[in-house]
Amino acid sequence: MPTSIAPSGVVPTADHAVVVHQLVKRYGGRDVVDGLDLVARAGAVTAVLGPNGAGKTTTVECCEGLRTPDAGSVRVLGLDPVADARALRPRVGVMLQDGGLPTGARAGEVLRHVAAMYAAPRDTGELSERLGVDLFARTTVRRLSGGQRQRLALAAAVVGRPEVVFLDEPSAGMDPQSRHAVWELVRELRSDGVAVVLTTHLMDEAEDLADHVHVVDRGRLLASGTVHDLLTTEPDGDAGTLRFDTVAGLDLAPLTARLSTVTPDAATGWSAAEAEPGSYVVTGPADPRTLAELTAWLADHDVLAGRITVGRRTLEDVFLDLTGRHLR
Numbered sequence: 001m002p003t004s005i006a007p008s009g010v011v012p013t014a015d016h017a018v019v020v021h022q023l024v025k026r027y028g029g030r031d032v033v034d035g036l037d038l039v040a041r042a043g044a045v046t047a048v049l050g051p052n053g054a055g056k057t058t059t060v061e062c063c064e065g066l067r068t069p070d071a072g073s074v075r076v077l078g079l080d081p082v083a084d085a086r087a088l089r090p091r092v093g094v095m096l097q098d099g100g101l102p103t104g105a106r107a108g109e110v111l112r113h114v115a116a117m118y119a120a121p122r123d124t125g126e127l128s129e130r131l132g133v134d135l136f137a138r139t140t141v142r143r144l145s146g147g148q149r150q151r152l153a154l155a156a157a158v159v160g161r162p163e164v165v166f167l168d169e170p171s172a173g174m175d176p177q178s179r180h181a182v183w184e185l186v187r188e189l190r191s192d193g194v195a196v197v198l199t200t201h202l203m204d205e206a207e208d209l210a211d212h213v214h215v216v217d218r219g220r221l222l223a224s225g226t227v228h229d230l231l232t233t234e235p236d237g238d239a240g241t242l243r244f245d246t247v248a249g250l251d252l253a254p255l256t257a258r259l260s261t262v263t264p265d266a267a268t269g270w271s272a273a274e275a276e277p278g279s280y281v282v283t284g285p286a287d288p289r290t291l292a293e294l295t296a297w298l299a300d301h302d303v304l305a306g307r308i309t310v311g312r313r314t315l316e317d318v319f320l321d322l323t324g325r326h327l328r
């Protein structure tokens with residue numbers, strides 16, 4: 001069962017490296033973070049997953065001491081990120097979404113300069129090589145591509161061997177190979193005991209990397225738990241999904257009724273939604289018979305599906321269930 005599908009179920013304990021409690025942040029009278037609870041453990045990857053504008057960056061910036069909460073509290077390693085900023089600086093690594101790097105300096109210099117600020121930094125040569133920073137070490141930051149800046153920012157965030165790392169959309173704009181290198185590094189940080197907090201709107205990033213996922217939307221926590229917990233939460237249990245694309249506007253009630261007749265003994269029922277015009281998601285105890293029934297139903301309606309896929313539920317489906325909207 002999930003650690004919590006309800007926001008109130010996030011229970012901070014002493015071994016949490018990050019504890020955000022009822023955080024509120026307002027801009028222009030609008031609560032962009034609206035009573036958010038969030039925890040992150042050492043030796044684990046915690047993903048803050050939500051669509052654009054959900055309040056992920058604002059939340060993480062409050063954890064980094066870059067923004068002051070309007071209400072609620074934030075503790076990182078037991079300290080206040082704003083009041084105890086000096087004590088936290090050597091212990092926390094931060095990768096900002098816009099990089100936050102000096103634009104006139106060369107990439108290699110930036111990394112060496114950041115490393116020099118720490119007592120026991122990582123080997124910059126080894127780190128540069130594995131993230132591909134060595135390939136553009138002599139290029140000034142302003143000339144780097146978005147993905148190159150991201151890689152440099154990540155290297156700078158981890159070079160000081162921090163205990164907690166905040167990564168804001170770490171693989172945004174990266175090619176698949178760079179993304180793979182980032183994910184490998186994140187996994188290694190976890191096994192070294194680092195508390196990794198990453199924001200993402202990429203469900204596969206959250207599913208592949210995260211030990212714990214906080215799903216946020218409109219400044220609020222919608223669900224929290226391990227990926228497995230979130231994907232197997234009642235009422236859908238171990239439901240699978242049948243997705244198909246065809247003409248828009250099909251009446252789905254007769255379809256779910258028909259599928260239910262095929263699986264009368266199943267613990268879970270069927271639900272169906274038109275996620276986007278002409279793009280349907282049918283969730284339930286999918287098996288070969290129900291797939292055959294779906295295609296028969298389509299044939300009865302004289303419609304040809306452009307694509308039919310069978311799969312397990314994804315975090316995208318969880319988000320759709322919770323909000324009625326897509327993650328992106």
Ligand SMILES: Nc1ncnc2c1ncn2[C@@H]1O[C@H](COP(=O)(O)OP(=O)(O)OP(=O)(O)O)[C@@H](O)[C@H]1O
Pocket residue numbers: 027028032050051052053054055056057058059201
């Ligand atoms: N400095 C600011 N002044 C006014 N509004 C802001 C400011 N920073 C953020 N916002 C607004 O707060 C809301 C949340 O923004 P935030 O960047 O935290 O979202 P996000 O979940 O990180 O989104 P994205 O995935 O697009 O980065 C947005 O509506 C944004 O426009």
